[in-house]
Amino acid sequence: MTSLPAPDAASFTVGDLFALPEMQAGDPELVSGADHLDRPVRWAHVVAGSSAVPLLDGGELVLTTGAGWPEDPAALARLTSALAEADPAAVILEIGTHLRTPPPALVQSCATHGIPLVVLHREVRFVQITQRVHQRILATQNEALEARAAVHTMLTELGLNRSPVDYVIERLSETLGAPVVLEDSAHRVVAWAAGPGAAGSGTAGSGAADPARPATLTEAEAVLAPWADPAARDRRLPEGWVRVPVEARGTRWGSLTALPGRPHPAGRRTVLELGAFALALDRLADRDGDQWLELSSKRLFDVLLGGRYRHDTELATQLAASGLPVEGRMLVGATLTGIGDFGSHESLEHAILETAMRRAVAPEGRAILTPEPDGTLLALLSFPPADPRLDAGRATPALATRLAHELDMLLPDTTPAAWRAHLSIGVPGRRIGGLITSLERVRVAGWLPAVAATGRVTVQQAERQPLAYLMRGLSATPAVQEFAETALAPLLEHDRSHGPGHSGDLQAVLQAYLAHPTNRSLAAQRARLSRSVFYQRLALIEEILEVDLADGETIATLSVALLAHGGTT
Incomplete structure (x- = not known):
């Protein structure tokens, strides 16, 4: 039969x-x-x-x-x-x-x-x-065989083309005409696609009393809600859902789930099983095993920084589904980068920094990380309320201390003594909007002088350097650019015409002075100049800019101008 x-x-x-x-x-x-x-x-x-x-x-x-x-x-x-x-x-x-x-x-x-x-x-x-x-x-069974062969051919072509995982999920979703979600073994969403004409999509704010939370769910909220709620993960699979494991050689990496949709000639489970097999082969070829994690992180940062969401609740759903709890948590953006010669390949430096950061926030905290093109790690961090690692009142943040400890455990003995990890911590908050602002500010601020140091970690904090972060954020506006160029124009022109060294490095001298305006001896040390030479160059700066560096308003004006110009104070 x-x-x-x-x-x-x-x-x-x-x-x-x-x-x-x-x-x-x-x-x-x-x-x-x-x-x-x-x-x-x-x-x-x-x-x-x-x-x-x-x-x-x-x-x-x-x-x-x-x-x-x-x-x-x-x-x-x-x-x-x-x-x-x-x-x-x-x-x-x-x-x-x-x-x-x-x-x-x-x-x-x-x-x-x-x-x-x-x-x-x-x-x-x-x-x-x-x-x-x-x-x-x-005829129906022959159609099923042909449909199965078509799906197999499609997945084979995707594999030969080395198509990314998220594109494979999109094709599976199109094939089934239903949302498809790939999760890892920790139930974090790696990639998902809503499918054509997915139910649950809606217009943000339509018919809602509260514009921050529309009555009509977006596709992300409708699809990812079970993954955003940890309690829902252990519930029985709803009717019409199909879930298959992604596994090979006795290792299970996660699951592939299809939400309710139209029947498929080959069978919805069969299509998912073929997709899971293709994903398992791709995972076996991923020797480092980081592709899924990097894909999930990159997708979330693209959504967050690119504004690819309709309202805060949709973004919160996506973050929670990817393993970053939001409700009732303290949220903060941060950056982490290596400073100086690491003495080894940059991929090892990146891997150590990422691993150390994840360990530093564990076990109560959660982190989602992704690298910038310049190698800087962007971080979204979530902590329980009143977590001591976010206490800005400490001279050295507890998060930096934990990070320094983890780095000591991970760094090779051959790491040059001068190498440091520079941590920039934004302002913590409890809302999604605050998290976005926190990340954008530390990202725009770039490198600033450290306010604390512990072990191999130097730290800058938005809460302790509010003026620097504010001006870095405003530096791209035309009015602020014009202000900075006007205030510093003679000094910058002098440095360009004379070159580095001797009297041609006045911007660095001014930065050192403005960092310690009440202690010129310390400022001279930071500028790596003798006091006599340092004083001579301060006099030259006063002459060129026609200002009195002992005047408080002058100090404030030049500090803001340097920050807006891109220098540090």
């Missing part, structure tokens, strides 16, 4: 029987099972007498005239009960030759077991019905 089609595949059903001309010729009447016409028909079988009933496997379309059935009511009840318990797709009973009406016992048994019972009021040739049903079943 032919195998039973996948339950989620497009298959020939009991309801399809009524469209057959051979069935219509028998004047069919549906007696019971109107709610079960979607039952797939595996095969058609003519049953005569009572001896054939034990031979049924289930899923067959049973055609009978009732010939050879017992007349004793008790025996007939046992037979019809056995027939229903064999779980046929449906029972077609032709009346008129052996039975005038359908036996009540048969009607009751079919109704109890949810099996459609169809009565034919005119005589037909069963061989014509079985022949047509078998043709349709074989």
Whole structure:
């Protein structure tokens, strides 16, 4: 016998029987099972007498005239009960030759077991019905094989083209016409696609009392809600969902899930299994095993920094689904970069910095990291309320101390002594908007002089350097640029015309002075000049700019101008 089609595949059903001309010729009447016409028909079988009933496997379309059935009511009840318990797709009973009406016992048994019972009021040739049903079943199964081959070819081409994982998920979603989500073994969303015409998409703010939380869910919220809620992960899979593991060689990397959608000729589970196999092969080829993590992080930072979300709740859903809890947490943006010669390949430096940061925020905290083109790590951090690692009141932040400890455990002995990790910490907050602002400010600020240092970690903090962060954020505006250029123009022109060294490095001298305006001896040390030479250059700066460096307003003006120009104070 032919195998039973996948339950989620497009298959020939009991309801399809009524469209057959051979069935219509028998004047069919549906007696019971109107709610079960979607039952797939595996095969058609003519049953005569009572001896054939034990031979049924289930899923067959049973055609009978009732010939050879017992007349004793008790025996007939046992037979019809056995027939229903064999779980046929449906029972077609032709009346008129052996039975005038359908036996009540048969009607009751079919109704109890949810099996459609169809009565034919005119005589037909069963061989014509079985022949047509078998043709349709074989055509459907051939379509399923062709559909499976098409999916296999598509995934093979994607593999040969080395297509990224997120594109593979998009193609699977298009194939199934439904949202598809790839999660890792920790239930963090790696990639997802909403599918064409996905349910749950909506216009931000439509019909909502609170514009920050529209009544109509966006695609991201509708699809990713179960992954954003840790309690929902252990619940039973909702009806219509299909989930398959992504695994190979005894290692399970995650799961592939399809939300409800239209049937697929090859079966929705079959399509997902083929996709999971392709993803497993790709994961085996990823020797470092970091592709999924990098993909998830890059996607989230593109969404956040590119403004690719409709409202804060949508972004919060995506962050939570990717492993960064938001609700009731303290959120902060940060950057981490290596300063100086690392003494080894930059990929090792990047890996150590990322690992050290993840360990520094664990176990209570969570982090999502991604590298900038220049190698700087961007970080989104989430901590429980009142976590001491975010206490800006400490001379040295506890997060930096933890980071320095983790670096000591990870750095090779060959790392040059001068190498440092520079950590920039934004202003913590409890809202998504604050997290975005926190990250953007530390990103724009770039490198500033450290306010603290511990081990191999130097630290700058937005809360302790508000003016520097503010001016770096405003430095791109035309008005601020004009202000900085006007205030510093003679000094910058002097440095350009004289070159570095001697009196041609006045900007660096001014930076050192403005960092310690009340202690010129310390400023001279920071400028690496003798006090006499340092004082001479300060006098030259006052002459060129026509200012008094002892004046408070002058100090403030030049400090702001240097910060806006891109220098540090």
